[in-house]
Amino acid sequence: MLEASYDFFAEMAETPQVVTYHAEGDVLTHTKMVVEEARKLAIQHQLNEEDTDLLLGGAIFHDCGKPSTLTFDTGVPSSPRHAAVGTMLLRQTWWERGWFGHEKRELLLSLVRYHAAPVRLLDPRHQPEYRVIETSWKSRNDLLSLLAQADMRGRICQDRDAQQRAVETAGMFADFAAELNCLKTPRPFANGLSRFHYFNSAGKSGPDYVPFDDSKGEAIVMCGLPGSGKNTWIRKNAAAEPIVELDVIREEMGVSPEDNQGQVVQEAKERAKVLMRKRTPRFVWNATNLRTDLRGQIVSLFTDYGYKVRIVYCPADRPVIVARNQRRDDAARVPVVILDRMGARLEPPVYTEAHESEVSQAG
Numbered sequence: 001m002l003e004a005s006y007d008f009f010a011e012m013a014e015t016p017q018v019v020t021y022h023a024e025g026d027v028l029t030h031t032k033m034v035v036e037e038a039r040k041l042a043i044q045h046q047l048n049e050e051d052t053d054l055l056l057g058g059a060i061f062h063d064c065g066k067p068s069t070l071t072f073d074t075g076v077p078s079s080p081r082h083a084a085v086g087t088m089l090l091r092q093t094w095w096e097r098g099w100f101g102h103e104k105r106e107l108l109l110s111l112v113r114y115h116a117a118p119v120r121l122l123d124p125r126h127q128p129e130y131r132v133i134e135t136s137w138k139s140r141n142d143l144l145s146l147l148a149q150a151d152m153r154g155r156i157c158q159d160r161d162a163q164q165r166a167v168e169t170a171g172m173f174a175d176f177a178a179e180l181n182c183l184k185t186p187r188p189f190a191n192g193l194s195r196f197h198y199f200n201s202a203g204k205s206g207p208d209y210v211p212f213d214d215s216k217g218e219a220i221v222m223c224g225l226p227g228s229g230k231n232t233w234i235r236k237n238a239a240a241e242p243i244v245e246l247d248v249i250r251e252e253m254g255v256s257p258e259d260n261q262g263q264v265v266q267e268a269k270e271r272a273k274v275l276m277r278k279r280t281p282r283f284v285w286n287a288t289n290l291r292t293d294l295r296g297q298i299v300s301l302f303t304d305y306g307y308k309v310r311i312v313y314c315p316a317d318r319p320v321i322v323a324r325n326q327r328r329d330d331a332a333r334v335p336v337v338i339l340d341r342m343g344a345r346l347e348p349p350v351y352t353e354a355h356e357s358e359v360s361q362a363g
């Protein structure tokens with residue numbers, strides 16, 4: 001059934017792995033072993049049906065990015081960044097087909113993206129407390145720990161002692177998360193300002209630090225594809241606020257959405273700076289803001305001016321967006337090929353990016 005829905009399963013059966021850590025053979029064989037171990041762990045830990053489905057889903061898809069990242073640059077098979085690539089592949093597939101609701105989809109994807117994090121708990125390059133708290137805001141630490149244990153158990157390693165240590169480290173990850181009060185839920189912070197300061201400083205401020213709130217106002221950063229409901233949210237929640245809208249600026253400047261957007265973005269930033277220099281209490285930045293790095297630039301600009309940032313994400317799948325797009329006037333209609341190109345680049349925001357974040361499906 002799954003093989004018929006996803007082309008990459010056939011590719012996984014043909015994707016080799018380094019024999020030192022995967023003497024069982026190809027990626028699909030390993031995946032089947034991981035699924036079986038995940039099933040055992042779900043029973044052992046008495047997971048409910050919903051969490052069992054999430055854990056098994058993470059096990060099924062955790063290495064789906066390996067075929068497309070396979071390289072022999074080191075002389076042996078390797079798949080660098082396969083978790084990140086697999087996450088993007090799945091997100092685009094599910095977005096195109098309209099499968100799973102937003103919350104379940106992003107949780108499943110987070111298990112794929114961070115499935116190796118528990119085993120790297122003791123990596124000297126990372127600060128353990130920060131990494132555990134960070135993943136609690138991006139995923140579920142309890143399910144990540146179980147998935148990592150299944151991943152380590154569902155293979156044949158030449159060094160069995162190292163394999164067992166990896167399993168134990170993944171278990172320690174859950175214990176540490178429980179100590180930090182973030183095993184099944186995000187680690188609590190005093191407020192959004194405290195949380196943002198902690199993640200923006202990579203944990204240097206400490207999770208209990210509460211900075212003085214001397215903010216000058218709030219910048220609302222919209223995020224979502226064309227037709228996802230951003231304008232609807234603004235009409236309902238911020239209609240009276242000043243709006244810096246990239247579509248309007250493009251029209252004023254005669255710039256096509258397919259042209260270089262540098263001058264449009266620069267003009268938008270200048271207009272936002274004018275609002276912030278006037279200490280405007282609240283304003284809206286209305287653009288697609290699909291990529292994490294581009295949102296980061298905007299968030300940095302606003303925080304440099306002393307503004308708190310609220311990201312409002314409007315999720316909508318391809319079937320919904322295409323239908324809404326067809327109902328638009330000719331001048332406002334976006335070519336489907338551009339919608340598809342934008343959908344492939346979509347990186348939904350996470351709660352570590354700004355002072356506040358919310359998901360709205362008001363469109």
